[in-house]
Each structure stands twice: as structure tokens, then as C-alpha cells.
Amino acid sequence: MAKISDNPLDSARKQLRAAAAILKIEPKVLAVLSEPKNELTDDIPVKMDDGETEYFNSFRIQHNDALGPYKGGIRFGSDVSMDEVKALAMWMTWKTALVGIPFGGAKGGIICDPKKFSQAELERLSRGYVQQYVDSIGPHKDIPAPDMYTNAQIMAWMLDEYEKLTGRHAPGAFTGKPVELGGIGSRESATGYGGFVAVQQVAKLLKLKPKSTTVAIQGFGNVGHHAAQFLFDAGYKIVALSDSQGAIYNKKGLNPAAAMTCKLEKGMIAECYYAGSVVNGSKSGVIKNEELLELGVDILMPAALESQITAKNANSIKAKVVVELANGPTTPEADRILQQKKIKVVPDVLANSGGVIGSYFEWVQNNYGYYWADDEVHDKLSKLVTAAFAKAVAKSREHNADIRTGAYLLAVSRVARAIGLRRGI
Numbered sequence: 198m199a200k201i202s203d204n205p206l207d208s209a210r211k212q213l214r215a216a217a218a219i220l221k222i223e224p225k226v227l228a229v230l231s232e233p234k235n236e237l238t239d240d241i242p243v244k245m246d247d248g249e250t251e252y253f254n255s256f257r258i259q260h261n262d263a264l265g266p267y268k269g270g271i272r273f274g275s276d277v278s279m280d281e282v283k284a285l286a287m288w289m290t291w292k293t294a295l296v297g298i299p300f301g302g303a304k305g306g307i308i309c310d311p312k313k314f315s316q317a318e319l320e321r322l323s324r325g326y327v328q329q330y331v332d333s334i335g336p337h338k339d340i341p342a343p344d345m346y347t348n349a350q351i352m353a354w355m356l357d358e359y360e361k362l363t364g365r366h367a368p369g370a371f372t373g374k375p376v377e378l379g380g381i382g383s384r385e386s387a388t389g390y391g392g393f394v395a396v397q398q399v400a401k402l403l404k405l406k407p408k409s410t411t412v413a414i415q416g417f418g419n420v421g422h423h424a425a426q427f428l429f430d431a432g433y434k435i436v437a438l439s440d441s442q443g444a445i446y447n448k449k450g451l452n453p454a455a456a457m458t459c460k461l462e463k464g465m466i467a468e469c470y471y472a473g474s475v476v477n478g479s480k481s482g483v484i485k486n487e488e489l490l491e492l493g494v495d496i497l498m499p500a501a502l503e504s505q506i507t508a509k510n511a512n513s514i515k516a517k518v519v520v521e522l523a524n525g526p527t528t529p530e531a532d533r534i535l536q537q538k539k540i541k542v543v544p545d546v547l548a549n550s551g552g553v554i555g556s557y558f559e560w561v562q563n564n565y566g567y568y569w570a571d572d573e574v575h576d577k578l579s580k581l582v583t584a585a586f587a588k589a590v591a592k593s594r595e596h597n598a599d600i601r602t603g604a605y606l607l608a609v610s611r612v613a614r615a616i617g618l619r620r621g622i
């Protein structure tokens with residue numbers, strides 16, 4: 198029996214091998230695709246507010262740059278690991294290739310508990326990361342962006358440090374920056390917007406009407422809350438939301454804006470039981486995080502962490518469609534079970550590609566020094582996600598396979614071809 202694992206790197210490698218077998222990728226090229234080109238890791242010394250110096254383990258994993266400079270976010274967290282960052286870097290390579298933007302794939306991380314840091318400590322940690330990796334990043338080398346527990350302010354500190362160390366302006370060295378420093382207003386909502394576009398496409402495919410379509414979202418952070426808002430504004434019924442500390446459910450529907458106001462005030466979503474936009478005050482709508490995944494909704498959107506739908510709970514998933522806003526939320530074993538249950542999965546490389554597409558538009562504008570209107574960004578982003586969705590579905594039909602396989606066949610073949618051309622293979 199195949200080994201069952203919830204390790205994201207095992208999942209990423211299995212997904213690659215499955216696509217490579219169908220595509221009959223040259224062994225030499227597969228060897229290149231299976232491992233990151235560069236694995237950078239070092240401890241970052243940070244002077245804490247109490248005067249003590251602490252060291253935080255950090256990574257920058259550069260998976261592949263055959264199609265363009267490395268591109269990928271930096272996440273902070275106690276559970277960040279080398280394997281997780283390697284998997285995330287590989288997924289970035291497929292995502293940029295799938296949507297056809299001229300980037301490769303990378304990812305970074307720092308093992309730390311950002312919730313325990315003061316702002317001054319966070320700033321020193323962020324600047325320390327850049328001091329560590331300054332020679333390996335840059336607008337035409339490797340372009341970091343925010344990810345879990347990192348944001349525009351952190352990108353501002355990182356950019357400032359990078360420009361100080363290199364002695365020149367280079368706004369294209371980081372994306373997801375504040376608007377004042379060359380960021381674009383719509384970057385923060387870009388991943389959620391792309392997820393919304395993906396939902397619209399799958400709804401069209403399955404003939405789901407927004408008003409009668411229920412949605413549960415795991416992870417009410419940057420990506421989850423923007424996706425919830427776009428869907429709510431388009432008439433979808435958001436019935437459940439969660440964060441790391443709990444979940445809420447109301448079959449009549451929740452108002453994401455009101456839920457976010459409450460979450461910011463009370464610190465956790467489980468303290469916000471809402472009926473419509475009105476605080477109900479009752480705890481009856483508070484459910485466990487695991488229960489949210491197993492609700493009988495039309496669309497389930499994991500928007501938190503990897504390996505949330507596994508061989509252990511896949512049989513209990515009742516949604517008609519899973520739209521993966523998080524990276525790697527479904528393990529390959531769970532994927533097979535969902536397929537057997539005829540649950541459609543819109544894979545992460547497609548469903549959350551809006552983030553890196555938004556970053557691409559930010560980078561293009563930084564390099565040009567010419568800035569477009571925000572609605573132009575949404576319009577261009579929507580076209581790229583819609584086109585990638587149609588191509589992935591068409592490819593999946595050609596091979597009588599799921600959408601993930603269709604997306605992987607397109608992405609892996611593009612990167613493999615670029616490597617082949619560069620190396621004469």
C-alpha cells in the first residue's frame with residue numbers, strides 16, 4: 198500500500214511525479230524539477246526588547262527560475278519547516294507557469310511566533326532576514342512577498358533594508374508593499390479576488406446560482422476574508438467562517454464585513470456569532486474547526502494551512518466543490534477520495550493564483566515606473582485566472598482526469614520545456 202503522509206513536501210513530490218509520468222518527462226529534467234535549485238538557510242540574530250539576543254531559524258528556498266526570476270512569499274510561524282517551505286516553493290513554480298507570468302518559484306520562512314513580538318522586534322527580524330539573503334534576492338533575481346503572518350508593513354521594512362544595503366531604489370525587489378512605496382491598492386485583496394473568479398468559473402461549470410450557493414471558509418485571514426467579501430457582494434451565501442481559535446456557522450448566512458469588525462475587536466471569530474449583520478449573542482452558532490470542513494455546503498474553501506483535508510477526514514467532506522485558497526490544503530490521498538466521491542476540486546495553483554498575478558502587475562508597474570488604475574488590475578487578473586481555468590479544465594477532459602491534473606500537465610510541461618531549451622535536452 199502507498200505510504201500515507203501529511204507532509205506537504207511528500208504531497209508536492211507525488212503531484213509532480215504523477216504529472217511527469219503522463220508527460221513522459223526526461224529523467225534529467227525530472228531530477229531538476231524534483232529538487233530546489235537553491236536551499237538557503239541561516240539563523241537570524243534579533244535583539245529583543247529586553248536587551249537579549251535571540252536567534253531565529255530562517256529559509257529561502259529557490260525552486261526553479263527557468264521561466265523568470267524566483268517569486269514567492271515569506272511566512273512567519275512556529276510550525277514553519279524546511280519541508281513546508283520547499284513544497285511551497287515548488288507549488289509557486291507551477292502556479293506562475295500555469296497562469297503564464299514570467300516568474301519561477303520560491304518561498305521563504307522564519308520559525309518564530311509573530312504574535313509574541315513587539316512591532317520593534319518584528320521590524321528587526323524583518324530587516325535581519327534581508328541582511329541574511331540580500332545577495333540572493335532582487336527585482337530580477339528573486340522577489341519575495343507577504344504570506345502567512347507577514348504583511349505590507351513587513352515588506353516596507355524589508356524593501357527599505359534592501360535599498361539601504363544595495364544603495365539604490367529597487368521597488369520591484371518586493372511585492373505586496375504599501376501603496377506609498379510602489380505597492381498597488383488591490384494587491385492585498387488580489388488572492389481573494391482570484392479565488393472569487395475561480396468560484397464564478399466553477400459555478401458556471403456546475404450551473405450553481407450565487408443566491409442558492411452556500412460557502413464555508415476555513416481561515417478568516419487576508420485571503421479568506423477578501424474572498425468572503427467578494428462572494429458575499431456577488432450574492433453567495435457565506436454560512437461558516439473560522440480562524441485558528443474556532444469557527445462560526447449560520448445556515449441563514451453571515452456578513453463577512455461585520456464578522457471582520459467583530460474579529461478585530463474580540464480577537465477571535467468564535468466570539469462573533471452573527472445572524473446576518475446582527476450580533477445574536479448566542480453561542481449556538483459556534484462550531485469546532487474540524488466541523489466546518491465537514492459541513493453540507495456547496496463550496497468549501499480552505500484558506501488557512503496545508504494538509505487540512507487528509508485521508509482521515511476526506512470521507513466526511515460533504516461539499517460539492519472544494520476551492521483551494523490555501524496552498525496544499527488537500528493531500529494526494531484525500532484528493533483520490535474526493536475524486537471517488539465526485540467532489541470537484543479547484544486546485545491551489547489555480548484558485549489562489551490571483552496573489553502572484555497581483556504581484557506580477559505590481560512588479561511590472563515598479564519596473565516601468567508607471568501605475569495603472571486599480572480596476573484595470575482586477576480586470577487583467579480576472580482574464581488570466583479565467584483563461585487558466587478554461588485551459589486546465591480542457592486539459593483535464595483530454596486526459597479524463599481532475600482539474601489538478603489538467604493544471605499540472607500544463608504547468609509542468611511549460612517549465613520542463615524551458616529547462617530543455619536552456620540545456621539542449
Ligand code: NAD
Binds near residue numbers: 345346415421502550
Ligand atoms: P493569514 O495569516 O492572513 O490568515 C490565515 C488565517 O488562517 C488566520 O485567520 C488564522 O487564524 C487561520 N488559521 C490558522 N490555522 C487555522 C486552523 N487550523 N483552522 C482554521 N483557521 C486557521 O494568511 P493568508 O495570507 O490569508 O494565507 C492563507 C493561505 O493562503 C496560506 O496557505 C497561504 O500560503 C495562501 N496564499 C496566500 C496568498 C496571499 O496573497 N496572502 C497568496 C496565495 C496563497
